[in-house]
Amino acid sequence: MLKGFLKKKSDVVELLSVAMVAAVGASLIATYLSESVDFFGEKSSLYLGLVLTSVVAIYLFKKWKPVEPVEEHIQGFFCYDPEVNFPVYVPRYRFSHNLSSYLESAFNENEELAKLWHIEPLSRVHEVFEGEIPSLKSVSLVREIVEYSVLDILSGQFLNYMHKEDNDHFKRYMHNDAEILALNNRFLNLFAKPMNERACFLDQDEGGELDGEHWIIAECNGALYQQFDFALPKNSTIKRIEGDTILIDTPRAKIKIISMFDGSNAYIAEKFSELYLGVEDFLAVSDHAFAIKVEVEFKPLSIISISDWDKYEWIDSFIKQLKEEFSQELFLKNINWEATLTMIRGISNWQKLATQKELNSSKSQQAEVDLEER
Structure with missing residues (x-):
């Protein structure tokens, strides 16, 4: 995404250079024409210059394609067992593990969340x-887990770049800063809360060892602590602008992160539940789809910015990691599902043929025996 923008940015710079040369030429021609044609009197040069400048400005504006928003839409899924009212673990799909573990940890510590899920x-x-009914509390909880997982990835991306780059370029946020609290994500607020303020961890605290500064992740009595440090380029803001949309406004670009889940069902792949999950009755498990949309809108003046673009490489790496964690398409590709399904189908057909051949041979032998007895 960023590389594509920078490529288009160089094209626009080239276009501007050509336009400047053309403008000089147009100016010389205009001077000559204004002296030769005097329709507007003494101001003919001004009027002609304004017309030519307007034409060039409109043309360049239409060519400034890099400032148009760029979107990435990532489709994910999870499987759910209504009999036990809990997600089904999908091996090798990272979000499946996170969804189950986050729900379990939250329910172990917060009875209110558990009650909402079960009601x-x-x-x-x-x-x-x-x-x-208008909505389901369980749907909202799943959407917040998707969003929390996205923010956790983004936090890691920012911190990695902050450690590699000049720290003066970034501003660091803690979990209890007003901007983060205003996001109002219940799982973020729960898991990032300091361990020494949570009953589940207090009986394990020996000599203040549960100081959050020395821990990145910890589990105790079924509860989960995950450090949440966030960083943004300086002069940036983060806020929720709609129910499912978070806006990050940086000096160079506006990034919208939209986490979408309304309970809709998903189609994963042919015979996925039976063959990959080992579910005897595929109707006993429901498959659900969610989506993450990232909209990046580079600001118009960023087109003329020359330096510090390396500070924004996290945009591409962030989207890449989102796909690795959530993308249904990439997951099926990584497990070679189409090739595996083809192989399973071939083996199944070979076994059927072998069984039929053996059955025919047995019948033939029995017929010979019956013939000899006669």
Whole structure:
């Protein structure tokens, strides 16, 4: 995404250079024409110059394609067992592990979240689409976990670049800073809360060893602590602008992160539940889809900025990591599902043929025996 913008940026710089040369030429021609044609009297040069400048400005404006928003849409999924009211673990799919572990840890520590999940389970999602109820608490919880997972990845990206680059370029935020608290993500607020302020950890605190500054992640009595340090380029802001949308406004670009989940079902792949998850009855498990959309809008003046673009390489690496963690398409590609399904189908057909051949041979032998007995 950033590399593509920088490529277009160089094209625009080249275009501007050509335009400047053309402008000089146009100026010389205009001077000559104004002396030769005097329709507007003494101000003919001014009027002609304004017309030519306007034409060039409109042309350049239409060519400034780099400042148009760039979007990445990542489709993810998870499997859910309505009988136990909990997600089904999908091996080698990272978000599947996070979803289950985050829910379990939150429920172990926060009875309110557990009650919301059980009172309005995902198994009732059909009631939403049929108009019987407006929404489900469990749907909101899943959406917040998706969002928390995205923010956790983004936090890691910023901190990595802050450690590699000049720290003066970034501003650091803690979990209890007003900007982070205003995001109002319940899982972020719960997991990032200091261990020495949480009952689940207090009986394990020996001599103040649970100081959050010395821990990145910790588990105790089923509860989870994850350090959440955030960093943004200086003069940037982060805020929630809609229910599912977070806006990061930096000096060079505006980044919208939209985490979407409404309970909709998903189609993962042919015979996925039976063959990959080992589910005997595929109807016993429901598959659900969610999506993450990242919109990056580079600001118009960024087109003429020359330095410090290396400070924004985190945009590309952030999107790459999102795909690795959430993308259904990439997951199926990584496990070679199409090739595996083809191989399974071939083996199944070979076994059927072998069984049929053996059965035919047995029948033939039995017929010979019957013939000899006669």
